[in-house]
Amino acid sequence: MRIELPAAAIEVTVGDITRQEDIEAVVNAANAWLMPGGGVAGAIHRKAGPALAEACRPLAPIRPGEAVITAGFGLPNAHVIHCLGPVYGVDRPEAALLARCYRAAIALADGKGIASIAFPALSTGAFGYPVEEAAPIACSAVVEALKEAHTVRLVRHVLASDALARRFAEATRKAAAR
Template sequence: MKIEVVKGDIADQSDMEAVVNAANKELRSGGGVAGALHKKAGPGLQKAGERYAPLQPGEAVVTEGFGLPNDFVIHTLGPVYGTDEPAEELLGSCYGESLERAREHNITSVAFPLISTGAFGYPLEAGIDTALEVVESYFPRPGSLQIVRSVLFSDEQYETFKRKYESRS
């Protein structure tokens, strides 16, 4: 399994079998990642998510991709920093449960945004550390997953993630 780091739009990862939605608890369209994915996927994505709502922080569920160029969307609800505790454990669960759903569906490639580091207020560097720790610890597990891509929207996210990832090698 390999880790890739790119700057871009999570809704435009056409070479990935699945993308991860940093969802809200009702799995509806909103701002940020959820808004971008729902806009491109169309109304079927929200309809498919209704059966799983309300999602709890740290949980992950899978739907089809509808109008996205991906077969699957893995929806996970990150913790609101300072409200949902233990925040680090819940954030780690988002990544771990998303990887588990990918394994259960024999997914070979998955693209992640940074979960909870935007509107949910999780500190950027701490969020990146948690993401890397969980993804790297998942490597030895058997399964079909071959590529885990981190898709960063801003220059700050990209540069910080890249620096932290490279410093771990």
Template sequence: MKTSIHGINIECYRGDIASQHDMTAIVNAANAQLRIGGGVAGAIHRAAGYGLEKECRPMAPINPGEAVISGGHNLPNKYVIHCLGPVYGKDKPEDKLLANCYRNALLLAEENNIDSIAFPAISTGAFGYPIKEATDVAVKTIKEVVPKLKNIKTIRFVLFSQEDYDIWSNALS
């Protein structure tokens, strides 16, 4: 699924965030310590190799809503932007913290002259954020931030399951 907002291509794909060969940056749904974990963080760290964790160590810990940038190491991407999403029901206010993840990642990409970025569905796995609500927060935030972007030409959302892909596709169309 593809659309355009303010001249920026917005894409929705079903697949693996660690296999986005045509993206300059991917976003890691990180843990506070920026270490290998389960889900997205595990997939990205395993694909990137040990150097990613080593580079990230001095940047940790990060707080919910924060974003930091590292190299891509063994990934096909030049950069990884790490965001700590909120744990649903624990980190408050969840919607503002989740919005900050998307906003801060995009602004960090913009600062680093990144032209394409791929996001997972932040906080919707082990952190328990309901996919529909998380998607609504993300799409609203993207629409607010996109008019301020000058370097980014493509924003992709990479969803692992068909159900998540369907929810995102509907929200973006």
């Protein structure tokens, strides 16, 4: 699914975040220490190679809602933007922190002149954020951040399942209609 906004587009797809060859920056669902883990972080670190962990060391730790950027190393993307999403029920206020992740990543990309960025569903895996709550927050934050962006022209939500993609597509349509 693709939605055209006045100055950018948002896509929602099912796929592998490490195989977005046409995207300049992918977002890592990072842990505070920016080290390999499970899920998205593990997949990104495996594909990027050990140089990614070395580049991350001096940037850590980060706090929930924050984003930092590194090179993409072995990934097909020039950059990785590492975001620490909130742990549901632990990091408060979790909705504001989740929205801040998406806004911070887009602002960071925009500041570096990056035109395209791909996100996983931040905080919805091991961090336990319910998708039905996370999707509207994420999609609204993306739509709002794109209104301020100068260089980011494409945001792609790369999701692990059709059910997740349906949720994000619906939330994107609603956010874009506001």
